[in-house]
Amino acid sequence: MTTYPVRFLLNGTPVEVDVAAQDTLLETLRNKLWATEVKNGCGKGDCGCCAVLLDGRAVNSCLTLAVQANGKEVVTVKGLGNEDDPHPLQESFIRKGAIQCGFCTAGMIVSAKSLLDENPRPSPDEIREAVSGNLCRCTGYKKIIEAISDAAPKCSPSD
Amino acid sequence: MPEKQHPANDHPPVDVVGRSLPRCDAADKALGNTKYAEDYFLPGMLYGKVLRSEHAAAKILSIDTRNAEKLSGVRAVMTAKDVPHNETITRFGQTHTVGGFEGLYRILADKKVRFMGEGVALVAADTPAIAEEAARLIRVDYQPLPGVFDPFEALKRGAHRVGEESSNLVCYYKVRQGDITEGFAASDVIVKNTYRVPFQEHAYIEPEAGLAWIDDDGVINIQVCTQVIEHYREIADVLGLSYNKVRVKGTWIGGGFGGKEDITVETYLALLTWKTKRPVKMAYSREESIICHGKRHPYIMTYKTGATREGKLMALEAKLVSDAGAYVYLSPWVLLYSTVGAAGPYKIPHVKIDARTVLTNNTFSSAFRGFGVPQVCFAYESQMDELAERLHLSPLELRRRNYLRKGEATATGYVLEHYAASPEAAEKALEALGEKTKSKSPAVKIGRGIGSSMTSYGRMVFLHDTSRSYVGMELDGSVTVRCGVQDLGGGQASSLAQIAAEILGVSMADTRVFIADTALTPIAGTTTATRQLYMSGNATSMAAKEVRKNLLDKAGEILGAEPGDLDLRDGIISVMNDPSRSVPLNTVVRACASSGISLFHIAQFNAPARELVDFKKGQGQVFPDFTFGTHAAEVAVDVETGKIDVLKLAACFDVGKAINPQAVEGQLEGGTIQGMGYALLEDVILDKGITLTPSFSEYLIPTSLDAVDVRCILIESGDGIGPFGAKGVGEPSLVSAAPALANAVRDAIGAGIPDLPLTRNAS
Known part of the structure; x- marks a missing residue:
């Protein structure tokens, strides 16, 4: 099978990986780069839990081909913050109880980050619209919307 | 309110229990560190x-x-x-x-x-x-x-045999209380309807x-x-x-x-x-998951309910038939829950229930949050609102006149031993909706409805359920809990950390829970039946108290005080009336270790064990206890298009004691929205056994745009049989949401819809 070398920045680190033309970014991140924080919930763009930032915009990595990431920057939830320096969205999700099973959380936080970069002070309705492609079956969304609202004033685009 | 606290509640919480602390699993999930089943490689x-x-x-x-x-x-x-x-x-x-x-x-x-x-x-x-x-x-x-795809067809003589048995009937349960003929004779108003509810898919986001x-x-x-x-x-x-x-x-x-x-x-x-x-x-792929795993049972339910002119329920007769699908799995158990729950949280002198579950060549049905109770709750609560209308009573008033109270007997003859919060919960849920929204268009009608339920927590008492938990104090004063709980995302592990931390006077951060390993953690039973906080919470509490006792005994020796006069909090043991006399927990731990005093304990909690009830008459105790609560809903229905908009949702439940109020709210919010999905959106469509809705673009669950903020009210009666008087809320939180919405739609349009999802008929 023909493969192509693909280079991109993953959470700030340059990576190079050989992929087939039909390989999705999701498969590549999970199975070749071990970025398992990116979740596979449906493989069809219905659930949003595989969302990553591609050059700053949230995309479903299951609907993105790995070759499309060539030369670009990919950021997952792990690229936003860590134990020592969590992102305000991560802190807020923890504090507000916006996480139950946590399977949608990585994609949800990535979508929220994408929203806040474009619209730093979204209304609750704008937040609902922005994360409507991210399914959550546990929380009923209330605490997720609250967490994003709460984090907004603490975020800057550089976060 | 209850006259007294449950006797198990002998340790009033101080520092950790009762607080909305971040769950112990939250940070790793937010940071992307948590590994799920598909994330492991060898x-x-x-x-x-x-x-x-x-x-x-x-x-x-x-x-x-x-x-x-x-x-x-x-x-x-x-x-x-x-x-x-x-x-x-x-x-x-x-x-x-x-x-x-x-x-x-x-x-x-x-x-x-x-x-x-x-x-x-x-x-x-x-x-x-x-x-x-x-x-x-x-x-x-x-x-x-040819196959057979309808439970009534499957019951007919000569029907295709799904399995190898001579009949497709899996089982048949009955409840007989009083004399049903007499009950209807004494009724001034009788309503009769047939209700149908669909397959529901769990749609957990992790396949x-x-x-x-x-x-x-x-x-x-x-x-x-x-x-x-x-x-x-x-x-x-x-x-x-x-x-x-x-x-x-x-x-x-x-x-x-x-x-x-x-x-x-x-x-x-x-x-x-x-x-x-x-x-x-x-x-599994998403499609595979939807096609192959069990669903919530579809039911066809014929209900006949009679009441006196004064609004006193006299008789309830229900015929339930559920579609078990192609294999038995948990169908008999689910049916039993439906049978026991069929009369709802009401005192009714004459009850007759006939319940059957039947094999078909549809996807098999099995456990789903609520376990047979959401189906019957939709039926009995729809009956209540139709009765209320016929009797010219408000839905709340009719319910108030009939709610079961502590000391009264259910349809299965079990006398409620604990506080039954229904009247209080119904009033508070309705009140939480606030002022009624005004319609902006003559075609849009605003309606309100409530749904009340009693849902068991803990498994059926004839199963003689048990759970075990290990609690140990490490030499540095940190606490280790080992317990075979499975954590679904409901905070099952975190609540054990909160309980152990409270009893041993340490912080949540100093408490670690190891879960779900048949080789290394004491067996704690299933994470089902809203049982883990009740069962493993009690086991963890028992184990932690034993360790605490050893620590206080040793500290008493060191401080020259009676162990009963000592207080343990924030890592320090002190004399209650004289806090200047104290000793760090670490010191006491080391003193115990060097003098051979045990610093760990494994406790087993046994639920009340009873004999199997004979379901030819269905009289006796089936469950250890119940959670009572009410959902309230306000909707706007466009009578020209049939479109239903949910405006407000409220949930009020007696949770006994909220170990972590934020986590409890999370259960109520999530359960209510899942119940909203059941009421308005969700429908696994099968055509001669072939699933036509195998993905999230065909099987729709509520998104952030469909959901509204659920207003949660927690009643804390302290009268549950879990740790600190807690009750379970995982399943109850879903059960009565659908009937509350259905009754709100009825209120808006002036007619009841007997089928879920409501959009089937309304559109």
Whole structure:
């Protein structure tokens, strides 16, 4: 099978990986780069839990081909913050109880980050619209919307 | 309010319990550190794949696996003949044998297929693509059979036989209380309706997945997202191994809601790793998940309810028929919950229930949050609002006149031993809706409705349920809990940390809970039946109290004080009336260690055990206790288009004691919205057994745009039988949401809709 070398920045680190033309970014991140924080919930763009930032915009990595990431920057939830320096969205999700099973959380936080970069002070309705492609079956969304609202004033685009 | 606290509540919470602290699993989930079942890899691992039936009913004439076996990279192909014990009885972690409840579990279809998506063959190969190709190369010759897809058709003489038994009827339960003829004779108003509710899909965001390998001791290890690690016994039975040769390690689960209660990938993985001696991984696609796992049972329910002119309920007669689908699984148990719950939280002198569950060639039905109670709750609560209308009473007033109170008997003759919060919960839920929204258009009608329920927490008392937990104090003063709970995402592990931290006077950060490992954690039973906080919470509380006792005894010696006069908090033991006399917890721990005093304890909590109730009459105690609550809803219905907009939702429940109020709210919010989905959106559509809604673009669940902010009100009566007087809320939080919405729509349009989802008729 023909493969192509693909280079991109993953959470700030340059990576190079050989992929087939039909390989999705999701498969590549999970199975070749071990970025398992990116979740596979449906493989069809219905659930949003595989969302990553591609050059700053949230995309479903299951609907993105790995070759499309060539030369670009990919950021997952792990690229936003860590134990020592969590992102305000991560802190807020923890504090507000916006996480139950946590399977949608990585994609949800990535979508929220994408929203806040474009619209730093979204209304609750704008937040609902922005994360409507991210399914959550546990929380009923209330605490997720609250967490994003709460984090907004603490975020800057550089976060 | 209750007259007294539950006797188990002898340790009033101080510092940790009762506070909305971040859950112990939250940070790792937010940071992307938590591993789920599909996130594990082992060197040399193979990928497993299931070949599934495309027919709902067919004879298997032959299976030819030769081409699949020849494909390069294929390491194993297995069919029913390769499974040592292809048929087993599934007991769901039950240690007490009772007749009539064990369901046949067939690993791979043999001679015939009973539903679309039934496993027919297994493949293990070097890559997922090869495994898929190999599955495609397996030739199965089917002879299609007519099948039967409607439970009433399935009950007819001469109907297609789904299984090997002589009838499709799985079981039949009855409740007989009073004299139903007399009850209706004494009624001034009688309402009768037939209600239909659909299959509901769990739609957990994490599809089923797992990884299996054989370790150095020859033990088969299976790491899997499951609500029941105790399936290790059935897996061992399938392979013909002793129980100590199979280990199941549960992962953090990406949602379950009952759908990961039955065995999913475990036996397939065990068989493939046993055959190949290599690690094997398997993950279902979303379509596969929707097609092959059990659903909430569809029910057809005919209800006849009678009341006096004064609004006193006199008689309730219900005929329930549920669609069990193609295999029995948990259908008899689910039906039992429906049977016991069929009359709702009401005092009714004359009750007659007849409940049957029937095999069809549809996808099998099994456990789903609420376990048979949401179906009957929709029916009995719809009846209540129609009665209220006929009696010219408000829905709240009619309910108030009939709610069961403590000391009164349910339809099954069980006298409620604890506070029954229904009247208080109903008033508060309705009040939480605030001022009624005004319609902006004559075509848009605003309506309000309530739904009340009583839902059990803890398993049926004839199962003699138990849970065990280990609590230990480390030498540095940190606390270790080992407990075989499976964490669904509801905070099952975190609540144990909160309880242990409270009793041992340490912070949550200093408490670590190890969960869900049949080899290393004491067995704690299933994470089902809203039982873990109750069962494992009590076991953890008991174990922690033993450790606390040893610590206080030793501290008493050191301080020259009576242990009963000591206080343990924030890592310090001090004399209550003289805090200047104190000793650090660390010092006491070391003193215990050097003088041979135990710093750990394993406790077993036993739920009340009763004999099996005879369901020819259905009289006796079936559950340990109930959670009472009410949902309230406000909707706007456009009577020209049929569009229903949910404006407000409220949930008020007596939770006994909120160990973590934020986590409890999370349960109420999530359960209510899942119930909203059941009411308005969700419908697994099958055409002659073929699933037409196998993805999230066809099977719609509530998104952030569909959901509204649920207003939660917690009543804390302290009268539950869990730790600190807690009750369970996981399942109750869903049960009455759908009828509240249905009754709101009825209020808006002036007519009841007898089928869910409501949009079916309204659109």
